[in-house]
Amino acid sequence: MKTSAVVSDTIGNYPSTSAEDKAAALERVRHAQTGDVDAFEVLYREHSPRIYALCLRLEGGDTSDATELLQDVFTKAWRRLDTFRGDCAFGSWLHRLTVNTMLENARSDQRRTARVLPMEDTSRLAGAARSSGVESRMDMEGAIASLPKGARLAFVLHDVEGYQHQEIAEQLSVSVGTVKAQLHRARRLLRERLES
Amino acid sequence: MTHEVIKHLLDDYVTGDLTEEARPPVEEHVIACALCAAEVESLRRILARAAELPKSIDPPADAWSNIRSAISRDEAAVRASSSVSRPSIWQRRYVLAAAAAVLVAVLSSAGTALYMSGHYSGARSNQAIANSSSAEGTPATLAAFTIEENNYLRTASMLQDLLDQQEASLAPATVAQLKASLRTIDEAILEARSALARDPANKLLLEMLSASYRQKVDLLRRTTELTRGT
Amino acid sequence: MGRRALSSYVASVSGRRLIVAAVGLLLCASPAAAQKKVERKIPLGMEGALRIANMVGSVVVHGWNKDTVMVRGTLGAGDTFFMGGGYTGAKMFVEATNDRDPKPTQLEVWVPSRVRLWIKTATANIDVSDVTGGLDLYVVSGTIDVRGNPRELNAEAIDGDIHVIGSPSWLRAKTATGTITFQGASSDVGLSTVSGPIKVEGGVFERTKIETVTGNITFAGKLDRGGTFDFDTHSGNIEIGIPQKMGASISAVTIAGTITNNFSVTAPIPGRFGRGAELRMEPSGGGARVSVRTFKGPITFRRTK
Numbered sequence: 001m002k003t004s005a006v007v008s009d010t011i012g013n014y015p016s017t018s019a020e021d022k023a024a025a026l027e028r029v030r031h032a033q034t035g036d037v038d039a040f041e042v043l044y045r046e047h048s049p050r051i052y053a054l055c056l057r058l059e060g061g062d063t064s065d066a067t068e069l070l071q072d073v074f075t076k077a078w079r080r081l082d083t084f085r086g087d088c089a090f091g092s093w094l095h096r097l098t099v100n101t102m103l104e105n106a107r108s109d110q111r112r113t114a115r116v117l118p119m120e121d122t123s124r125l126a127g128a129a130r131s132s133g134v135e136s137r138m139d140m141e142g143a144i145a146s147l148p149k150g151a152r153l154a155f156v157l158h159d160v161e162g163y164q165h166q167e168i169a170e171q172l173s174v175s176v177g178t179v180k181a182q183l184h185r186a187r188r189l190l191r192e193r194l195e196s
Numbered sequence: 197m198t199h200e201v202i203k204h205l206l207d208d209y210v211t212g213d214l215t216e217e218a219r220p221p222v223e224e225h226v227i228a229c230a231l232c233a234a235e236v237e238s239l240r241r242i243l244a245r246a247a248e249l250p251k252s253i254d255p256p257a258d259a260w261s262n263i264r265s266a267i268s269r270d271e272a273a274v275r276a277s278s279s280v281s282r283p284s285i286w287q288r289r290y291v292l293a294a295a296a297a298v299l300v301a302v303l304s305s306a307g308t309a310l311y312m313s314g315h316y317s318g319a320r321s322n323q324a325i326a327n328s329s330s331a332e333g334t335p336a337t338l339a340a341f342t343i344e345e346n347n348y349l350r351t352a353s354m355l356q357d358l359l360d361q362q363e364a365s366l367a368p369a370t371v372a373q374l375k376a377s378l379r380t381i382d383e384a385i386l387e388a389r390s391a392l393a394r395d396p397a398n399k400l401l402l403e404m405l406s407a408s409y410r411q412k413v414d415l416l417r418r419t420t421e422l423t424r425g426t
Numbered sequence: 427m428g429r430r431a432l433s434s435y436v437a438s439v440s441g442r443r444l445i446v447a448a449v450g451l452l453l454c455a456s457p458a459a460a461q462k463k464v465e466r467k468i469p470l471g472m473e474g475a476l477r478i479a480n481m482v483g484s485v486v487v488h489g490w491n492k493d494t495v496m497v498r499g500t501l502g503a504g505d506t507f508f509m510g511g512g513y514t515g516a517k518m519f520v521e522a523t524n525d526r527d528p529k530p531t532q533l534e535v536w537v538p539s540r541v542r543l544w545i546k547t548a549t550a551n552i553d554v555s556d557v558t559g560g561l562d563l564y565v566v567s568g569t570i571d572v573r574g575n576p577r578e579l580n581a582e583a584i585d586g587d588i589h590v591i592g593s594p595s596w597l598r599a600k601t602a603t604g605t606i607t608f609q610g611a612s613s614d615v616g617l618s619t620v621s622g623p624i625k626v627e628g629g630v631f632e633r634t635k636i637e638t639v640t641g642n643i644t645f646a647g648k649l650d651r652g653g654t655f656d657f658d659t660h661s662g663n664i665e666i667g668i669p670q671k672m673g674a675s676i677s678a679v680t681i682a683g684t685i686t687n688n689f690s691v692t693a694p695i696p697g698r699f700g701r702g703a704e705l706r707m708e709p710s711g712g713g714a715r716v717s718v719r720t721f722k723g724p725i726t727f728r729r730t731k
Contacts, residue, residue, distance in 0.1 A: 037267060044260055049252035056253060067256050075266045083542070083560070085578065085596060087614070140245045159246040165213075184207050191238050194245075365525075367549070370567050373585040377602040377620040384639050384660035388721055391681060395698065400679060404721055407658060411639060415602055415620065418582055422546075422566050 022089075029090050033081050040081070044074055047094050054095065057156040058102050061145030072105065073098045099157065099171050143193045147186050154179050155186035199229060206232060210239045341402050348409035355416035362423045374419060381412045464499040464507045464533070471513050472538040473559065479519035481548040483530030489539030489556035489574065496536040502529025561594075569604075587622075593629065611647070623662075631655070638662045640723075646730055649674055649714035657718045664718055667730035673713030678705040682722040689727040 028046070031039040052070050059065040077097055084093055144152060144160075153172065157163040158179070165183075169176045202225045208214045209222045226232045363371060385408045392401045470476060472493050478485055483502060495516060501507055504523035511517055518535075522528035530550070537543060540559040545552050551568045554561060560578040563570050565586045572579060572590045579594040583601040590597065590608045597612050602620040611629030619641040626636065627646040632653040636643055639660045646667035649655060657664050661683075668674055668689050678685050678694070685694035685703040694705040705727075718725050 037264065040267075041260060041264070044263065048255050048259070052255035052259075053251055053253040063256070067259055070255055070259055071262050071266065074263045075270070078263075078267050079270070087596065140249060155246070159243055160249055161251075180207070187207065187239060187242055190242050194242070195238060367567065370585055373567075373603045380621050381639050384721065388660070388681075391721070398681075398698065400719065401681065404658070404660070404681075404719065407637065408639065408660065411618065411620065411637070414600070414618075415584075418600065419584055422548075422564055422582070422584060 025090060026086050029081070029084060029086070033084070037078075040078055043090065047091055048074070050091060051094055051098055054098050054156070054161065055102075057141075057144055057160060058099070058153065060147075060149075060152060061141060069098070069102055069105065073101050076101055095161070096171065103172070139194055140190075143190050146193065147189055150182045151186035151189060154182035155190070158183055159187075199225065199232070202226075202229075203232060203235070206235055206239065210236055210243065341405070344406070345409065348413060351413050352409075352416055355413065355420055358420050359416060359423070362420065365423050366419075374415075377415060378412065381408055381415070384408050385412070462501055462503075464497060464501060466507075466509050466518075467494055467496045468509065468511065468516055469493060469513055470495045470511070470516050470538055470541065473540045473542070474513060474538060475515040475542040476511075476537055476544070477517035477519075478533070478535065478543070478545045479517075479547070480531055480533055480550050481520070481522065482528045483520075483547075483550045484532045485545055485547060485550055485552050486532075486534045487543065487545070487552075487554040487557065488534075488536050489541070489554075489558065490536050491539055492536075493538050494536075495538070497533055499531060499533040502531045505529060505531050507531075570599075613650075648672065649716070651713055653714045655714060655716045657716075658720070659723045660721045661723045662720070663724050663726070664720060665726045665728065666716070666718065667728050668716075670729050670731060673709030674707070674716050675709065675713055676705065676707040676716045676718070676727070678716075678718040678725050678727070679703075680720040680722065680725055683720050684724045686724070686726045689729045 028039065028042055032043055048070065051073060052066065055066040055069040055073070056063065059069055073094065077094060080097075084090065144155060147155060154168060157168045157171075158165065163171075165176045165179050168179045172179070202222050205214065205218065205222050206226075209219070209226070214222060226236055366374070385405060388401055388405045388408065392398060392405065395401065470493060472491075474493075476495060478487075493513075495518075497509065497518060499507070501520065502522065505528070506521045506523075507518070508521065509516070509518035518533075520531045520533070528548075537557065538559075539557055541557060542560040543554070543557060544562040545554075546564040547568050548566045549568050550565070551571070552563050552565060553571045554563070554576075555573040557574055557576050559576060561572065561576045561580065563572070563579075563581045565583045567583070567585045569586050570581045570583060570588045572581065572594075573592055575593045575595075577594070578596045579590065579598070581588045581590070581599045583604050585603040586601060587604040588599045588601055588606045590599065591610055593611045595612060596614045597608070598616045599606050599608070600618045601622055604619065604622045606617050606619060606622060606624045608615070608617065608624075608626045609628045611631060612634075613632040615626075615631060615634045615636075617624050617626070617636045619638045621638070621640045623642045623644070624636055624638060625644045626634075627644075628648075630648045630650050632650040634645075634647075634653065635656045635658075636645065637656075637658040640662050641659070642663040642665075643657055643659060644665045644667075645655075645657065648669055649672055651673075657666065679697065680702045681697065682702050685705045687694060687705060690707060692705065692707050694703040696702070697704050702722075703725075705725075
């Protein structure tokens with residue numbers, strides 16, 4: 001797996017819990033919605049580390065692909081900013097946009113290159129870190145990156161990001177049963193790769 | 197339930213997704229079955245490690261500049277695709293940005309009031325509103341509000357100026373209705389302001405005044421946006 | 427850089443725009459004066475985005491379950507009709523020969539029901555039915571009529587009326603002198619006028635904020651137990667009907683007006699310095715929270731069935 005520069009180990013600030021936090025967060029978005037790119041940059045600085053972590057894991061640890069996905073997400077967020085109504089936290093909105101963008105990109109990649117990435121395909125692995133002496137967190141990131149795509153999506157969204165089965169099913173346009181099956185598969189593969 | 201059945205329920209057992217009825221037999225089996233117990237422990241370790249992964253990772257330093265370039269290129273493309281002869285009906289964001297740039301400039305220079313001579317009756321009453329404020333020492337809340345009020349007045353004046361330039365694109369009846377609405381709001385503001393001068397500690401009055409100013413600025417902003425390209 | 431070079435990344439980003447793009451947008455112009463009727467169809471995804479602009483005349487929109495946009499219309503003399511776009515986003519607009527004296531164009535459009543729809547007119551009336559996606563509707567002095575259950579509805583006018591029948595989950599409607607009427611239910615409502623009246627009745631409401639400067643407000647909906655309801659006016663009449671069996675925590679204040687309570691036996695008390703009035707009611711079982719504030723507008727609470 002290509003190494004990623006893990007600078008901040010802080011857990012993300014989702015969700016805002018206090019009313020003042022929520023009001024201030026909404027104000028920052030409203031400011032950006034007036035067309036102020038500098039205000040949008042403030043939002044980028046606030047949310048990009050969380051989104052980048054998600055991009056990295058969704059893209060199997062490939063930093064170049066993750067960076068491109070991050071850039072796609074924020075460019076799209078800028079274009080669609082006036083559709084954000086404040087019904088949910090801005091971070092949650094960005095989070096969903098990230099997953100949608102990743103899926104859209106994957107679909108258009110398939111059309112563009114006429115190459116299908118089957119769920120079973122393990123040839124595009126970013127590399128599974130199984131050698132001893134590798135720090136346990138790096139093993140875990142590498143192991144996640146090595147998962148087949150469907151299993152990786154389900155695991156990252158549910159077990160890392162905390163989405164519910166139903167939410168994942170809706171975003172990926174699959175059934176809850178499929179999500180659970182992919183989760184089960186991901187966990188089994190991770191156990192094999194990390195503990196055997 | 198047999199081992200063959202229960203081994204498929206271990207995921208849900210570990211994540212707490214089993215129903216009330218299903219949980220006890222699975223738990224009983226896990227205690228008795230070494231294989232399932234090992235699997236449960238292993239699952240728990242995996243999930244614990246997943247939960248410990250950093251939720252934030254700093255992106256590459258040049259990502260923002262690429263995003264900013266993409267935004268600039270997109271907006272240049274939009275401007276290029278709208279010619280002079282075509283109605284600028286797609287430029288909502290730019291109208292908003294223009295008016296908002298004014299708003300931001302005004303709100304960031306708190307305390308400097310700029311009253312422009314009126315094109316609309318509303319602007320003249322802006323002056324009257326400003327003059328009606330008490331000259332004597334006032335409680336902190338009113339003083340703070342006076343600064344906010346000056347900002348609203350300045351913003352409203354600047355938006356009215358923008359609207360002046362577009363007045364010709366509005367039907368006369370609509371211009372008349374708009375002026376009437378602005379007069380209505382200004383009269384409400386004057387009444388509330390007079391009441392506040394007599395009762396400066398009245399927070400409800402301050403909130404009502406703020407709401408009226410907000411409605412005035414909102415009406416001017418909406419009209420400016422709607423009339424661009426009509 | 428990864429799979430794509432930066433320049434192709436930017437180009438591909440531009441190429442995927444939903445709205446106005448320099449690349450990939452097909453525009454079909456009708457010949458200037460010879461053709462008065464319009465009939466066109468283009469594919470549009472069920473959740474695509476569509477922009478419609480027609481300054482004078484009418485825009486009537488129906489939601490349907492096809493991934494196609496179909497438009498039929500009659501152009502004003504000298505007007506030109508443009509339509510184009512891709513599967514994820516399309517637009518149509520009418521361009522007048524003489525901007526100072528545009529002739530009315532009547533458009534009737536069928537759209538995928540889950541579309542994200544943006545319509546702008548000046549005096550043309552907008553009428554939308556059976557769209558469940560998002561609606562952004564803007565008129566200067568036309569009327570906006572919406573029937574159905576859009577997920578989101580944002581309607582703005584200067585002196586036009588806005589009428590909604592249905593259950594938008596999220597609703598914002600603003601006009602200055604026009605009337606707003608809403609018959610239905612919603613979980614998040616914001617209605618605002620300057621002098622126009624606002625009338626709301628119907629099903630269950632949750633978060634509701636209604637404000638005018640001088641316009642009258644009449645509300646007769648059902649209040650969700652956990653809902654919050656804010657009514658503000660300077661001098662309009664506010665009349666609120668509360669269902670008989672519904673508990674609601676009420677806080678009403680008027681600086682210089684009057685409060686009449688025909689809902690319960692609690693009497694209003696004089697306000698600050700003996701002017702105006704205040705009324706507070708707290709039901710034992712809790713309930714919706716209602717806040718009413720006026721400068722001098724009279725407030726009336728009445729009981730409904």
